[in-house]
Amino acid sequence: MVIKEALKKSIELLEENNIEESMLKAKIILANLLSKPKEYLFINEKEKLDKQVEESFFEKINELCNNVPLQYLTNSQEFYGLNFYVNNDVLIPRSDTEILVEEVIKHIKNIKNVENNIKILDMCTGSGIIAIILAKYCENVNITAVDKSEEALNVAIKNAKIHNVYEKINFIKSDMFENLKNKYNIIVSNPPYIEREVINTLSKDVQNEPKMALDGGIDGLEFYKIIEKNTEKFLEKGGEIFLEIGYNQKNSVSQIFSKKFDSINCIKDLNGLDRVVILK
Numbered sequence: 517m518v519i520k521e522a523l524k525k526s527i528e529l530l531e532e533n534n535i536e537e538s539m540l541k542a543k544i545i546l547a548n549l550l551s552k553p554k555e556y557l558f559i560n561e562k563e564k565l566d567k568q569v570e571e572s573f574f575e576k577i578n579e580l581c582n583n584v585p586l587q588y589l590t591n592s593q594e595f596y597g598l599n600f601y602v603n604n605d606v607l608i609p610r611s612d613t614e615i616l617v618e619e620v621i622k623h624i625k626n627i628k629n630v631e632n633n634i635k636i637l638d639m640c641t642g643s644g645i646i647a648i649i650l651a652k653y654c655e656n657v658n659i660t661a662v663d664k665s666e667e668a669l670n671v672a673i674k675n676a677k678i679h680n681v682y683e684k685i686n687f688i689k690s691d692m693f694e695n696l697k698n699k700y701n702i703i704v705s706n707p708p709y710i711e712r713e714v715i716n717t718l719s720k721d722v723q724n725e726p727k728m729a730l731d732g733g734i735d736g737l738e739f740y741k742i743i744e745k746n747t748e749k750f751l752e753k754g755g756e757i758f759l760e761i762g763y764n765q766k767n768s769v770s771q772i773f774s775k776k777f778d779s780i781n782c783i784k785d786l787n788g789l790d791r792v793v794i795l796k
Contacts, residue, residue, distance in 0.1 A: 517564070522570060584721070598679060643671050711732065761793050
């Protein structure tokens with residue numbers, strides 16, 4: 517089968533299964549398998565596909581028809597201008613989280629007269645995107661990245677090596693603060709924050725992401741409460757916490773931390789929705 521025929525057949529399959537942007541997704545998958553840009557497919561549409569490539573292509577098309585996210589099929593997702601490896605052990609990075617990263621970077625660059633490295637804890641690191649961006653773009657930082665899932669940590673470590681910051685990050689397998697001993701100047705986290713009952717109402721491709729990375733407990737606030745309980749033990753005096761939140765959680769999260777923090781600010785995302793809470 518030549519490239520043109522493979523794309524035509526795959527697009528028909530995807531459209532039969534009501535998969536949106538079927539042409540674009542088919543091209544992305546095939547170009548990824550061939551390690552070529554999408555433009556290559558048009559220029560070489562009469563090129564015969566290797567049998568193994570053809571079989572792999574239609575296997576992935578069938579998975580896409582079954583609502584497996586495209587990013588898991590290509591093992592790739594862009595975040596903050598960089599390409600990250602992802603698989604079904606980690607949540608797919610969203611552009612909303614760039615707001616969280618930018619606020620932390622802005623804060624670090626505003627800290628003057630740094631005598632010692634700024635100690636940062638990235639709690640629930642997942643694919644490692646937050647820790648890796650901070651390690652790549654910030655000086656004078658000492659970063660610890662934590663996750664309960666060993667599989668997720670393996671993905672984070674792989675990404676850290678891809679982006680040449682592995683030596684700058686200490687990866688720790690821990691159920692939240694369980695295996696930690698040190699105090700940090702900054703705690704940053706994009707924890708699971710979706711209410712448990714809501715998960716089953718999400719799109720089918722999102723439901724194929726790890727439940728552990730989505731489930732924020734009955735009220736969606738379980739992990740914020742754990743972080744709040746551990747602030748005195750793990751946050752340095754004068755330290756700050758940066759948290760990604762759900763669009764409707766500003767008041768609830770602010771209430772959880774209100775007794776321990778004098779300053780609680782909320783930053784909106786590009787859609788005008790509450791997205792990041794900053795605690796000082």
